[in-house]
Amino acid sequence: MLTCDTHVQQETTSTIQSLYQSFLHYPDTQNNREQALCFIAAQLGQARALTCDLPDDIQNLTQWSDAHVVEVGDAYQAYLSKRKAGGPREYFQSRSHALFYLQAIAPTKFVDGAWLYGLTRHWRDERFYPLIKTYIEELGVGNAQQNHVLLYRKMLERNGCFNHINEADSLYLQGAIQLALGHNSEAFVPEILGYNLGYEQPPLHMLITAYELKELGIDPYYFTLHVTTDNASTGHARQAVDVVQRLAPAVGSTDTFYDRVKAGYRLNQLGLNYKALLASFNLEQQTVKMLEQKRFYGTNMHSDFCRIEGKTVNEWLQTPGQIKAFLNAMVKCRWVKRNEDPQRSRFWQLIAGDNAKMAGVFSPYEAQLIYDWIAGDWLANRADQHASNKVARLVQPAQPSANCAAPSNNPVENNEGDVDSDVQRFEREVTGLPTDDKMRRLIQLMAPQTHTTAAGLLATRMFWKYLCR
Ligand SMILES: [Fe+2]
Numbered sequence: 001m002l003t004c005d006t007h008v009q010q011e012t013t014s015t016i017q018s019l020y021q022s023f024l025h026y027p028d029t030q031n032n033r034e035q036a037l038c039f040i041a042a043q044l045g046q047a048r049a050l051t052c053d054l055p056d057d058i059q060n061l062t063q064w065s066d067a068h069v070v071e072v073g074d075a076y077q078a079y080l081s082k083r084k085a086g087g088p089r090e091y092f093q094s095r096s097h098a099l100f101y102l103q104a105i106a107p108t109k110f111v112d113g114a115w116l117y118g119l120t121r122h123w124r125d126e127r128f129y130p131l132i133k134t135y136i137e138e139l140g141v142g143n144a145q146q147n148h149v150l151l152y153r154k155m156l157e158r159n160g161c162f163n164h165i166n167e168a169d170s171l172y173l174q175g176a177i178q179l180a181l182g183h184n185s186e187a188f189v190p191e192i193l194g195y196n197l198g199y200e201q202p203p204l205h206m207l208i209t210a211y212e213l214k215e216l217g218i219d220p221y222y223f224t225l226h227v228t229t230d231n232a233s234t235g236h237a238r239q240a241v242d243v244v245q246r247l248a249p250a251v252g253s254t255d256t257f258y259d260r261v262k263a264g265y266r267l268n269q270l271g272l273n274y275k276a277l278l279a280s281f282n283l284e285q286q287t288v289k290m291l292e293q294k295r296f297y298g299t300n301m302h303s304d305f306c307r308i309e310g311k312t313v314n315e316w317l318q319t320p321g322q323i324k325a326f327l328n329a330m331v332k333c334r335w336v337k338r339n340e341d342p343q344r345s346r347f348w349q350l351i352a353g354d355n356a357k358m359a360g361v362f363s364p365y366e367a368q369l370i371y372d373w374i375a376g377d378w379l380a381n382r383a384d385q386h387a388s389n390k391v392a393r394l395v396q397p398a399q400p401s402a403n404c405a406a407p408s409n410n411p412v413e414n415n416e417g418d419v420d421s422d423v424q425r426f427e428r429e430v431t432g433l434p435t436d437d438k439m440r441r442l443i444q445l446m447a448p449q450t451h452t453t454a455a456g457l458l459a460t461r462m463f464w465k466y467l468c469r
């Protein structure tokens with residue numbers, strides 16, 4: 001019999017981030033399975049104390065979802081009216097603030113859809129079809145250009161953010177919950193239905209995020225895609241409601257089942273919410289932190305021609321903890337002219353001027369932090385909202401790297417050779433397998449840790465083709 005005492009002890013000594021990594025990469029070891037079960041049980045225990053706005057009667061879920069749509073729509077219109085009347089952005093003070101936020105939510109977005117993974121094994125049961133369809137759509141139906149995890153990675157990569165994933169433990173909580181549910185669906189079907197019900201209702205913050213990202217010159221496609229695919233008329237939000245009603249027990253009371261759905265629904269509220277995340281951004285702190293991390297690579301790389309406030313650059317960088325004083329020294333000696341156009345600052349010219357001596361040193365995100373820190377009030381007062389959008393282009397062309405390049409949908413035809421030899425091997429392996437074995441193998445490759453690979457995308461296409469035949 002499973003007891004959670006040992007695992008609770010392990011959990012308190014492990015970070016949430018390490019649980020997230022274990023559940024993602026090694027979900028099938030006995031220890032991780034047990035730990036995931038106990039982790040969810042503990043999270044459900046915490047969630048029970050939270051409020052729940054679901055209707056008392058399970059039959060009223062459709063009206064509840066429709067009312068949510070009206071509420072979100074009204075709030076969004078109110079937001080747009082304020083903006084059109086000249087009101088400031090409400091989420092992102094600057095482009096670097098937006099990029100910080102996108103990185104902070106990345107651990108959740110990198111496992112988008114994971115809570116539904118385990119339900120794919122019910123592919124013969126028609127009642128699960130809406131949720132399996134939702135999962136397959138999260139995976140882009142096996143098309144790399146539509147796979148939500150790949151889209152998110154691509155967005156970060158294009159904006160130079162990929163090496164700056166925030167390490168704060170609380171940012172991994174939602175992702176760890178999603179993975180633990182997805183790999184233990186047999187024990188938590190009602191809770192998964194409830195979690196999905198909460199996650200798939202399109203929230204106001206998705207709409208505002210998309211609006212403000214576009215304003216800041218960041219492609220909002222990932223967010224606009226969710227506004228459309230999660231819609232409550234025919235999209236994921238509606239499927240989430242329908243499936244709860246389909247799976248409610250036909251005999252006896254639905255109370256126990258619905259209580260468990262509600263508990264799963266409340267799991268959405270755990271961890272840092274978007275408002276707390278937005279409020280946690282401090283431009284100067286993030287700039288100092290970034291330069292402190294960068295210090296290691298820059299120490300002793302500078303010539304000693306210039307002295308700033310009596311010290312050479314190498315001397316400023318040699319000792320940890322001097323970055324803030326170094327920045328202040330550059331302000332004092334007018335290398336940095338704060339609250340003015342950064343183009344007027346010598347420091348910025350070294351980073352992105354015509355003869356930038358530090359070209360390539362900073363990623364677009366890092367440079368954006370410096371740019372926004374220098375610009376300060378000058379940026380806030382500019383009528384041109386896109387003033388800082390040019391930074392990424394000034395610093396380096398924001399091209400996706402090999403890491404984020406979408407795997408080809410047809411590697412054989414594209415002659416990609418050994419890179420995709422596993423795909424060819426996989427195709428040979430599953431061809432001719434009996435149906436149950438074939439579907440089992442395809443499902444293995446559709447797991448959160450593998451569905452973004454070329455073989456995972458192929459498995460998703462094959463699985464969906466078979467289901468839709
Ligand atoms: Fe998604």
Ligand SMILES: [Fe+2]
Pocket residue numbers: 138200229230236
């Ligand atoms: Fe969705």
